[in-house]
Amino acid sequence: MGELIPQIAHRAISSEVAIKVTDLDVTYRTTIEKKPTLKQAVVRLGRGKRSVRTVEALKDVSFDVHRGTVLGIIGHNGAGKSTLMRTVAGIVPPSRGRVEVVGRTSTLLSLGVGFNRQLTGRENIILGGLAAGLSRDELEDRYQHIADFADIGDFIEMPMRSYSSGMAARLAFSVAVHLDPDILLIDEALSTGDAVFKQKATERMQDLVNNSSTMLLISHALRTIINMSTDCIWLDHGKLMMRGNPEEVVDAYTEYMHVKKTSAVLNDM
Amino acid sequence: MSGNVDTQERHVQVYVPHRAGLPRLTTYFATLWRRRHFAVELSRASMRAAHTNTFFGQFWLVISPALNAAVYFLLVNIIRGGNSGPDFFVHLLAGLFAFNFISATMSAGAESVVRGGSLVLNTAFPLLLLPWSALRTAFFRFLPSLVILLAFFTYFDFAGPHPTACDSAGVCVELNTVHFSPVQLLAIPAFAIIFVFAAGLAALMATVQVYFRDTTQFLPYATRIWLYLSPVLYFADQLKPWMVKLELFNPLYPMLGIWGDTLVRGIVPPATVWLGAAAWALGALLLGTIYFISREREFAVRI
DSSP states (O other), X not given: OTTOOOOOOOOOOOSSEEEEEEEEXXXXXXXXXXXXXXXXXXXHHHHTOOOEEEEEEEEEEEEEEETTOEEEEEESTTSSHHHHHHHHTTSSOOSEEEEEEESOEEEEOTTOSOSOTTSBHHHHHHHHHHHTTOOXXXXXXXXXXXXXXXXXXXXXXXXXXXXXXXXXXXXXXXXXXXXXXSEEEEESTTSSSOHHHHHHHHHHHHHHHHTTXXXXXXXXXXXXXXXXXXXXXXXXXXEEEEEEOHHHHHHHHHHHTTOOOOHHHHHHO | OOGGGGGSOOOEEEEOOOBTTBOOHXXXXXXXXXXXXXXXXXXXXXXXXXXXXXXXXHHHHHHHHHHHHHHHHIIIIIISOOOOSHHHHHHHHHHHHHHHHHXXXXXXXXXXXHHTHHHHHHOOSOTTHHHHHHHHHHHHHHHHHHHHHHHHHHIIIIISOOOEEEOTTSOEEESOOOOOOGGGGGHHHHHHHHHHHHHHHHHHHHHHHHHOTTXXXXXXXXXXXXXXXXXXXXXXXXXXXXXXXXXXXXXHHHHHHHHHIIIIIOOOOOHXXXXXXXXXXXXXXXXXXXXXXXXXXXXXHHO
């Protein structure tokens, strides 16, 4: 994979603020069981155990992002990167603090692509767009572009359960970038898909950057962060550790994590 | 997409902590309204996926409640040798179809959020659209059963037997009371009340299912008991007086009461019964909706 690192040429960054995060805390409660049931709850009650765990995903995080920035977000697993993105997207509300977002956001998160596997690709595109707030007319206009870009042929009319993971990823990426986002949130979404598609995806992201869209990018491939971002933040256990030039932040991060900056680490970590 | 992005007016979204666990309800419902097409489209797509739009799919929607009614008719009428008139049969059909609508909404509503999967995880939209979509699907699956009801109603009114019973004084009453009448139009507001009630239950069950994933497994037992406790397989006036008192706690008692009275018996129910039914329905809607919205922020981290 190492030889195919997407790269984006950057244009001047606007002075307008696209995202303003102030004193942000996100705390949520979640269950220890993957699928909690009443049966287990009754059993636990007898044993006097608790099943809920409080997660302090983000602690006192503040930063601004100017329009046209590609902000890389790095950190260990569970550092709060995905939670930060979902808060910016308005999916998870803050527990404290404030998040201001200017314009429409579009998400491409790693938590699963395609929404209902029983439904066809076309239906998933329409439903995803309607849920994201597009009108039927806007979707009619855009549908063909989305389908062409995803380039999965007749599969578009088949239930998504018949898709390969690469095909599903292409469709998800295509939907996300065609929703006319002012802010695009991408969470590890470029790790799937073949070389040709990666190239196409990078070009499309370049278009968005040229149109001064803002991008937030999570990747464990640190080379991708260095090549694609103009700015970078490093999260550690929910706290903002460092903000600045991608190369410098990646250096500090790798040093902190006591890993050598080998090519394997840069590309795949 | 084009170069005119710079000139577009941009909408500023502000996300702050929810007050008392609830988002700003005006904003919430405004967004919900703007994105209502999502619920409609989801319902349509899932009906397509279930082949509801094919001929045999539609046929099944008519046949299945009819078979269901036949089973209960056998159970009550032949085995127990109880009620036998056409009015009871039509009462049974009408009650069963309305009840099935409610129980179908509950089970589909329960699954709605959990099955929302990655859409719930990845997209910011009012999730209440998911149980509401399930409600729409249940409603469109309920409509064909009215065809069965209409067929039997027509038969009993025009072609069926019209036996009379006379007492010793020579006063005769007609045993077949199935007749078309303008009062039946009141069945529309009666069903509207049932619909509102079902909307509340769908939201409630959707929330409960997130916390207890085996809810849908228990649900069939609960709904069956509820069916037996409600005046569907019997007439309300066959209940003993102490049972009628207990029915105060059964929301379906006044609801199926106004539904059956207006649609089957062609009588206008007393205002108190209407009010009772409406109060239950609004209560369920408020409770279910508020509970859902207050828990909604947790769904994205619990699914």
